[in-house]
Amino acid sequence: MTSAWFKPELAELIINHGDIFNETHSIIADIVSGHLDIADLVENMAGVLTNKEPENREKGMRFYTKILKELPRDYLNDMQVKFISKFYIDRLKDNHRVVPPVIEGYSVLIDMSEYNIQNCTDFLTILFREVTCQSQTRQDRYNIYVIIQKLCNKDIEYLKSLGSDFVYGVITAMDGERDPRNLVFLFEFLQNFIKIFPLGHLAEEMFDVISCYFPIDFHPSNDDPAAVTREDLANSLAPCLCAIPEFADSCIILLIEKLDSNLRLAKIDSLKLLIESCKTFTPQSYSPFLRALWSSLNREMSHKTDDELKTTAHEALGALVAKMASTANTDQDFENFLKGVIISAQSTIADATTVAQFVKGTKILLTAANASNQSCASITRAMVPATVAYYELKTAPKLQIASLDFIGDLYEIANKKGLLDEVKAQITNVPQICLSAVSQTSKEFQMAGFKTLIRVQECLGEDLVLPFVEVLIYNVQHAQDNDLLGISVETIHVIARKYPELIMDLVVKGKCSIDNISQDKIAFQKRLNVLTNLASIDDFTKVIIEEMLKIITANDPEALHVVEALSGSISMASVFTIEKVTQIESDHGLIDPVLDWLYKEISSSSPDALAHGYTLIANTIGSLPPEKQENILIKHTPLALERCKQDDIYFLIIECLYTPLHQIVYNSKFEEIMTVSLQVALKSDKDVVRTKACVLIAHLLNKAEHGQKFELLYEMLKTQLASCNRGDEKLCPRLIQLYGWITKSLLMRGSDVFLFWLQKIVGILATPQYCTHGSEAIKLIMNENTDYLNRKQHCRISLLYKQRMFETFSVLTEKIKSNLSAETKESYLLSWAYVLDKAPKTVLKNEANKVAPIVIDCLEYDNKDMLQVSLDVLCHFVQSNPTAVSDSLQTILPRLIALSKYMKSMDVRIKSLECLYDIANTFRTSTLLPYKQDVLLDLAPSLDDKKRLVRNVAVRARSRWFLVGAPGEEKPN
Structure with a gap:
């Protein structure tokens, strides 16, 4: 076979000896070296290329295409490319068996560096005329689409010059495509194609060809290793349907029609299409359809159980309002549309008898307000006074509280959009309503009032500070509820930032002064929490911190409470920034007095009692830069190690010094610290000390820098542990x-x-x-x-x-x-x-066949933690990969039924019932029917469960099982 390609006998070898296909690398070498001209190669192949049998001509073209694929892309010159192009174009008219390698070869030819875009004119003409695209195999159809894409990428202007014939050819080629992989490719290609090529009179035909796929009704095969998902298709189709303004009427009519259908996926896809269309269509496109669109959106936003549908409907409303807002002050369409939204939502709010009904109306308004500055200003002006009046009507307490939340939401949106000046007249009285709420004795009213005040702090007038402080300080001194105490402290902090001088006089030097501790020791801790919180504000830091350090340094009996308050506040990153903690340590020296206090107290107090002191040290050191951390270690490590040798309780000081260090901090004491930590972790009789030692070892290993430092500590650890006696049961x-x-x-x-x-x-x-x-x-x-x-x-x-x-x-x-x-x-x-x-759930899905049997086994054991996890994973498999558990339903269902009566945990009962619902909603009717009657009978007791939440889920699960096999049942996907 050596050098056979130099002779006409090459044709015979291609026909009768398939091994010649393995020699193409040698042919390429001879072509590239100049020993063989590619035109001569075609002559030597004449016998196979003109053979009377289509099967042999196909072999010839596959051989030649293989040669072309292996040639360097920059080898052929302009004349050679033109010659091969004409050769391939001529072959397109051949038998249908010859066409596939011709298409594949021409795709390769386009990639040649000397390919001239003008060569494609005849090719496209013959391709669209002679080759029926949808009669080809999936791969060949894909190759045709790739050729079109490559040509567009090569010279889009030249292809545009081909006019409507080229566009019509593309439409004809893809019309009727059904393969999901080809469709994803086509949809992604068409998104730009439609925008670039003038469609003219073909616009309607193009829309009809692609709109027939909407909504996507496709589900991949379970055994497809590279399956295209329904979401892939839907997400790539939507931009095609609204790619150009010319599609507007057809697209909007289509999405309204599908939005009004009974199919859930059709509704969701229609809402997503509406969102996508707002990026392309003009506001005027929607004007004739606004009433129909609002009716459909309002209906879907009112859905009681489908959260995804509600969320998508809200997103669609936001997109539509934002689009229409661009016409504000130019025509009445936007104003009329927004007025309809407001009136409809107001009716919902006015008729509300439950918080859920109230929130349904307010969410619609908040979505619309969030969409644009114009809608935000209009809704805020209309709804803040209306909601204030609604609150003052003394409706149900829960609805009053909900109205306060709504006012706060509107204020935040207006503030975010920089519209406070525009709505100043409407928001001025909001703090007064907050004061009315916090003046009530109800915790719920006070919580709502304070939360809203925190949100609208910018409009708080100086005249209301004193009334608010009176209520706040009363809470600090007398409230027993931690939530109310926490929000009260936060509110004081917010007011202090706006009116520091007033709060200094009224609170820091007034009602919460540290000097008054002897008068009211019961409220001392609560007042300390207020003061330490305020210490994060620059105007208050020096006064408060210095007074507190005096108490700690003097070893006052109240020092424990001071340390606890400081620790609690400094650990809150939202209150004390890293920079603020560093500043306090630099200016006032927090660590030294607290450590001195710990040394004095550690032998006489329990570790739990001093826990706040250790936490305060750790959080403070953790906020410092590396160089300051090193200085603290140098200063305090020797004494801590010395004391630890006397009593391992002092190890707690070592732990709080070393756990918060930066990764780059390392000194000569680290090896000794590791040794001491190991000894304490294995020998201490105190549980808390052993745990802290383990924690410090973990921190040292985790943060040691890669290389010598890590290896030194790690080898020391392994060596010392290797000598431990594994036979010691203790x-x-x-x-x-x-x-x-x-x-x-x-x-x-x-x-x-x-x-x-x-x-x-x-x-x-x-x-x-x-x-x-x-x-x-x-x-x-x-x-x-x-x-x-x-x-x-x-x-x-x-x-x-x-x-x-x-x-x-x-x-x-x-x-x-x-x-x-x-x-x-x-x-x-x-x-x-x-x-x-x-x-991660994605990892579990990939290992479903291995994990599912383990999860099913877990359902047998009386262990609440294990059952909750197993049920959660099982529900995930039922929804995302049902085939993994389909063969085990005979085992799963009885175990789920038993767990629906598991009295040790309401959560387990609820989760098992939810899983039963998911099974009935996922598997085919034929799979479920054998179990239906038994499941219905066994679920009856759960309907009388003592917990309302369990009963609700039981009703939902049993109702779904009743529908299994019923006439008109909506089949699971």
Whole structure:
């Protein structure tokens, strides 16, 4: 076969010897080196290209196309490209078997650097005339679409010069396409094509061709590895239907028609199309249809159970209002439309007897107000006075409270849009209504009044400060409810920022003065909370902090309360910024007096009593820059280590000094700190101290810089742990807990060595004596602890660490499955539950076939935590991947029925009933009918459950099962 391509015998080889297709790389080498001209190659192939059998001519074209695909894109010159183009165009008229390789080859030819766009004229003419696109295979149709796209990308202006014949050819080629992958490609291509090419008299025909797909009614095959989803098709189709203003009337009529149908997906797609159309169509396009559009939108926004439908309808209203607002002050369409929305919503609010009905009307108004400045101003002017009057009518308390929330929402929107000056006359009296609310004895009224005042603080007049302060201070001194106390403190803080001098006189030096503690010790802690909160404001910092530090330094009996108040306020990032904490430490020295106080109190007080002191130290150090942190460590570490040798309770001071450090902070004491931490973690008899030691070890490993520092600490840890006695029954649970912290720390920083420690924990799950400790270690690894290993403490947190834990745990547990006993099975499944609870749902979906049997097994055990996670994952599978559980319904349904009566947890009962509903709403009727009667009978007791929420879900689930197989049942997708 060597060099056969230099001779006419090449044609015979192509016909009879398929091996020649494997020699194309040699042919390419001879062409590129100049030993063979591509025109001569065509001559040598003449016998196969002109063969009387279409099958052989097809082989010839496939061979030539393969040659073309392997040629360098810059090899052919202009004349060669033109010659090959004419050759391929001529082949288009050949037998239908020859057409596919011709289309494929021409697609390659367009990519050649010397391809001239003018070569395409004859090709397109013959293609559209001789080749019926929809008669070709899916791949060949796709290749035709790709050719059209490539030519458009090559020279769009030349193709536009071809006029309506080219556009008509494109329309004809795609008319009737049914393959979802081709349709996604076409829709994405058409989004720009329609905008660029003048359609003229073909606009209506183009719209008809693409609108026949709306709404998308398609569901991918479960065994398709690269399935196109219904959402992919719907999202790419919508921009085509509203690509140009010429489509406006047809598009709006279409979406109104489908919006008024009974199909849920048709409604959602129509709403999304309306949203998309507002990007393209003119406001005048909607004018004739505004009444019909508002009627449909209002209906869908009133839907009682379908949250997605309601949300999409609100988005559509917002888009329509924003579009129409651009005509404000030019014609009456926008004003009339907005007036209709306001009147309709006002009627809903006026007729409301429940908060849900009231909120339905207000949400519509808020959506419209959010859409544009014009609508916001009009709605605020109309609704604030109306809502104030509504509040004063003394309607039901819950509706009055809801009206306050509505006023606050409108104010925030107006403020965000910079319209407060325009609506100043309407909002002036809002603080007075807030004062009326907070003056009542009801907690609910006071909470609502304070929340609204916080939102409308800018319009609070000086004359109302004193009345508000009187109510606020009374709450601080006498209120027992924590929520009311919290909002009262926040309100004082807000007023202080606007009127600092008044609050200084009335509160800091007046009713909440620290000097008055002997007169009212009962309210002392509450007043401290107010003062520490106010200390974050520059005008108050010096006065308050210095007074509080005097109490701490003097070792006053009330120092404990001062520290608690400071800790609580400084830990609130919304009140004390990092910069503010740093400023307080620099100007007033917070750490030294608090540490001195801790040393004096630590031996006589419980760790819980001093917990706020440790937290205050940690939060303050964590806010400081690295260089200041290093200075504090140098100053305080020696004494802390010395005291820790005497009593490990002093380790709590070491922990609060070292856990909040920046990653770059490192000194010569770190190795000693690691050693001390290990000793305390394994030997201390105090639970809280051992836990803190584990936490510090985790922080040191997590934050140590990559390289020598990390390796030094890690090897020290492994070496010291290797010498531990695993036979010590007292030591083993402590080791397992430490393994959990080490694994969590390393996993979160993205270090591969976490696998070594996780293997130890997984192995423990198969041991009856310690399997429960192993499952607790897995729980520790997966749980997000707000106090440790977080970004506030400058820890490294890998974005995908939970996904990595799931994948690794899944592999490791395969090795112990065969070693599980009845004693260890529950701990094994509980560990899985902890992992599944935190694993991303997308990851679970990909591993559904593996996870589903584990979840089903979990339903047998009397463990509330495990049951809640398992039911949640099972519901997810039923909705997103029903095939994973379809074969196990015979097992699943009885277990769900049993759990619907699980008296230890209302949440478990509700979730099991929701899962039963999802099953009835998802699987085919033929699959469910064998179970229908048994499920209906077994669900009856849940209708009489003692909890109303359970009864509601039970009614919904049982009603759906009643409909299984009923005439007219809407089949699940």
